[in-house]
Amino acid sequence: MKSKKNIWRSVDTACLNAKDTEGLIGIEECVDYDIDTVVSFTSEEWFRKKDESERSVIGTRRRRKNARKFTFSVSTWQYNCRDEKAKQNQKTFAKKWERRRDILGASETGSGKTLAFGLPILTGILDVMEQSSGKAPNRPENKNEVMLKPLYALVLTPTRELAFQVKNHLESVAKYTGIKIAVIVGGMAAVKQERLLAQGPEVVVATPGRLWELIQQGNPHLSQIEDIRFLAIDETDRMLEKGHFQELHDLLEKINLDKTKKVRRQNFVFSATLTLVHELPQYLKSKIKKRKKVDAMTPVNKLRKIVELLGITDPKIVDISQGAGMSATLTECKISCDVTDKDYYVYYFLMRHPGRTLIFCNSIGCVRRLCTLLGLLGCQPLPLHASMQQRQRLKSLERFRDINDSVLIATDVAARGLDIPRVQHVLHYQTPRTSESYIHRSGRTARASQEGITVLLIAPDELQNYLKICMTLAKSTDLPAFPVQENYLAAVKRRINLAREIDKLQLQVRKTNSEAGWFKKMAEEMDIIVDVNKKYDAEEGRQCRDRAEVKRKQLSSLLSTPLFPADLPRNLSLNVHTSQFIDKPYGEEKAIDTLKNAIESNVQRKKRISAVYRIKKRSSGFEVPKNVKSLNSGSGSDRERNRGSRGEINRK
Numbered sequence: 001m002k003s004k005k006n007i008w009r010s011v012d013t014a015c016l017n018a019k020d021t022e023g024l025i026g027i028e029e030c031v032d033y034d035i036d037t038v039v040s041f042t043s044e045e046w047f048r049k050k051d052e053s054e055r056s057v058i059g060t061r062r063r064r065k066n067a068r069k070f071t072f073s074v075s076t077w078q079y080n081c082r083d084e085k086a087k088q089n090q091k092t093f094a095k096k097w098e099r100r101r102d103i104l105g106a107s108e109t110g111s112g113k114t115l116a117f118g119l120p121i122l123t124g125i126l127d128v129m130e131q132s133s134g135k136a137p138n139r140p141e142n143k144n145e146v147m148l149k150p151l152y153a154l155v156l157t158p159t160r161e162l163a164f165q166v167k168n169h170l171e172s173v174a175k176y177t178g179i180k181i182a183v184i185v186g187g188m189a190a191v192k193q194e195r196l197l198a199q200g201p202e203v204v205v206a207t208p209g210r211l212w213e214l215i216q217q218g219n220p221h222l223s224q225i226e227d228i229r230f231l232a233i234d235e236t237d238r239m240l241e242k243g244h245f246q247e248l249h250d251l252l253e254k255i256n257l258d259k260t261k262k263v264r265r266q267n268f269v270f271s272a273t274l275t276l277v278h279e280l281p282q283y284l285k286s287k288i289k290k291r292k293k294v295d296a297m298t299p300v301n302k303l304r305k306i307v308e309l310l311g312i313t314d315p316k317i318v319d320i321s322q323g324a325g326m327s328a329t330l331t332e333c334k335i336s337c338d339v340t341d342k343d344y345y346v347y348y349f350l351m352r353h354p355g356r357t358l359i360f361c362n363s364i365g366c367v368r369r370l371c372t373l374l375g376l377l378g379c380q381p382l383p384l385h386a387s388m389q390q391r392q393r394l395k396s397l398e399r400f401r402d403i404n405d406s407v408l409i410a411t412d413v414a415a416r417g418l419d420i421p422r423v424q425h426v427l428h429y430q431t432p433r434t435s436e437s438y439i440h441r442s443g444r445t446a447r448a449s450q451e452g453i454t455v456l457l458i459a460p461d462e463l464q465n466y467l468k469i470c471m472t473l474a475k476s477t478d479l480p481a482f483p484v485q486e487n488y489l490a491a492v493k494r495r496i497n498l499a500r501e502i503d504k505l506q507l508q509v510r511k512t513n514s515e516a517g518w519f520k521k522m523a524e525e526m527d528i529i530v531d532v533n534k535k536y537d538a539e540e541g542r543q544c545r546d547r548a549e550v551k552r553k554q555l556s557s558l559l560s561t562p563l564f565p566a567d568l569p570r571n572l573s574l575n576v577h578t579s580q581f582i583d584k585p586y587g588e589e590k591a592i593d594t595l596k597n598a599i600e601s602n603v604q605r606k607k608r609i610s611a612v613y614r615i616k617k618r619s620s621g622f623e624v625p626k627n628v629k630s631l632n633s634g635s636g637s638d639r640e641r642n643r644g645s646r647g648e649i650n651r652k
């Protein structure tokens with residue numbers, strides 16, 4: 001269809017379903033057209049539209065007789081599209097895309113990479129669909145086979161949650177284009193996913209394991225995987241890590257087999273840490289000095305390796321990551337403490353600074369323990385780790401999104417890519433093992449130009465790891481210490497210690513019960529009669545239960561008394577799960593402001609002290625002692641913890 005004079009008329013939307021028109025600022029219908037040729041929207045037009053303050057996306061939806069032009073407001077994407085940084089990011093990427101080259105893209109966390117590859121893919125598919133509209137679809141060679149709808153694009157992500165998120169994100173953009181998107185991940189019923197694939201989605205978002213499984217099983221829609229025109233690999237550096245995602249390598253081998261198809265395909269390779277490289281360990285540095293054959297890992301080397309692994313030729317590299325992939329709106333800080341004190345500081349933080357908080361642990365066991373502990377204290381934490389059922393994992397995420405001031409305790413399974421609105425704090429309960437992990441975990445806050453704070457809890461035996469992270473991220477100064485009002489810690493400790501005791505007693509009860517259960521089962525199998533109650537439960541188990549009950553009552557009464565001074569406004573609410581009263585202060589200073597104020601007052605204090613030194617020196621020839629370097633240098637001191645110091649890193 002071709003419009004002659006480009007005359008458009010408003011369409012009355014009253015007759016349409018409110019859900020269908022949600023987010024539309026209007027629908028116009030082209031009223032002068034010929035039905036011979038199809039009008040396609042050029043990339044220039046697309047991106048020109050994107051620049052307008054009320055950015056709009058134009059998609060075509062062919063109806064039986066006429067084509068309609070759909071313009072939808074960005075509010076359908078659930079965010080305000082005036083995020084200049086994200087827009088700039090996507091524009092940068094768009095320019096490269098116009099030349100249809102493979103893109104290797106690195107930009108900081110939360111800067112909008114999903115759309116940076118999502119938009120080119122969706123527009124690309126529309127183009128391909130327009131071009132091939134006259135041609136016959138993929139006809140099977142065998143007449144008995146069903147005619148296949150084409151598969152145009154594949155997006156791969158390292159985690160299932162991220163796959164769902166990317167799918168939702170793309171779906172909201174593709175809402176009026178008619179492009180269908182399916183998500184294929186492990187942990188969900190394969191039959192259901194096969195049903196989705198049978199509908200012939202143009203885009204498949206998947207994790208490599210399940211996708212490869214279905215390909216191996218000969219899924220008809222996925223049999224076209226070699227024909228895809230667009231491939232995006234999100235969090236590529238993680239996906240290509242040694243020993244992980246073997247299926248991805250198998251898949252790449254398969255789709256790179258046919259050289260003509262490979263050349264026709266456009267690849268998008270994205271991550272915030274795509275160009276991040278680590279400092280070489282000392283022993284390797286000395287090998288380099290001795291001219292032994294050790295390749296220093298540079299960003300170029302790293303990218304070269306990725307390109308080689310993916311079989312990409314002549315890609316365009318777009319590296320607009322600043323600050324080692326961390327958002328400029330992110331404020332970092334640390335709390336140095338003993339490993340046994342970490343619970344106190346976490347609970348203190350949650351109570352003193354309520355807000356949506358994501359706590360990262362290094363192991364599943366740690367997530368479970370912390371969840372139980374904070375659960376007993378009425379914080380209602382939500383767990384997220386790989387040993388949970390997929391349904392539960394998604395439910396935890398959903399509740400974390402929906403509930404204000406919610407707390408999610410997760411392993412690194414939640415570290416990459418997840419975009420949860422208004423996460424105010426990220427706490428690293430344990431120092432992450434890699435710098436990448438630190439960047440991605442921290443990047444769950446301060447997204448899309450919002451402010452956020454990340455707090456690293458460092459025990460003495462984690463100092464080494466912490467220093468490595470600082471060096472990789474080229475930090476010249478120590479992270480400031482988060483200010484903690486130590487006078488409240490005694491009350492915090494009382495609560496935590498009681499909760500720990502209850503946890504221990506509960507564990508003992510569970511152990512006794514399971515032992516009794518096992519014994520009973522064995523006795524039944526051997527057909528002997530044993531008084532199990534007498535042997536196990538009668539004394540020890542009952543005593544533990546009673547003691548736990550007493551302690552629970554004590555804790556309950558502690559929780560019903562205020563933790564912070566009476567002059568702070570408080571919110572005494574009932575925890576419906578435990579029937580305990582939770583006392584939550586609110587209305588006080590935000591964590592980020594507390595830290596900024598502490599840093600500011602520390603700077604002022606240093607200025608005052610150096611002014612006093614100068615005056616004294618001038619008036620009495622007083623010399624500043626040479627060993628006075630920094631007032632708060634060194635880590636772990638109470639003084640530093642309280643005042644938010646910025647000491648120099650001791651690199652030795």
Ligand SMILES: Nc1ncnc2c1ncn2[C@@H]1O[C@H](COP(=O)(O)OP(=O)(O)OP(=O)(O)O)[C@@H](O)[C@H]1O
Pocket residue numbers: 077078079080081082083084086087090107108109110111112113114115271272416417418419443447448
């Ligand atoms: N042009 C834009 N204007 C406003 N917000 C945007 C824009 N583009 C993306 N966003 C929003 O920014 C947030 C972060 O986007 P996205 O999840 O794509 O970031 P990312 O760069 O992939 O982050 P990560 O590195 O953590 O995976 C999302 O909520 C997204 O909706």
